[in-house]
Amino acid sequence: MAGGGSAIRGSRVGAGPMGEADRGEAAPRTRVSYWCKHGHESKPSFAVDAEVPAEWDCVRCGYPAGLDKDSPPEPPIVVPYKTHLAYVKERRTDKEAKAILDEALVARKEERKRRRRRR
């Protein structure tokens, strides 16, 4: 019996009293600073042994944030889509504007006819 106990103790030589204490607490974490293009700082925490991602979404504006404060990652470019949408809107507006103008012209003609009849 005593011999068995010492064998178990021997297998635990690598994990000392310090290791036992760490297990009882929360896993050690590290905070990493990410910077977005707006200069916002996001500080998510990661487990020390976890792989830290290269980018993180800014907690304030949602832009991608990087580890390098001086060269934050560019936000996703949506300008081409917006431009196309604006182009479509413009065309639609022009058509609508012309329709409204046509209607107005017809209405004016009708008014003139009515006035002539009255005279």
Ligand SMILES: [Zn+2]
């Ligand atoms: Zn931001």
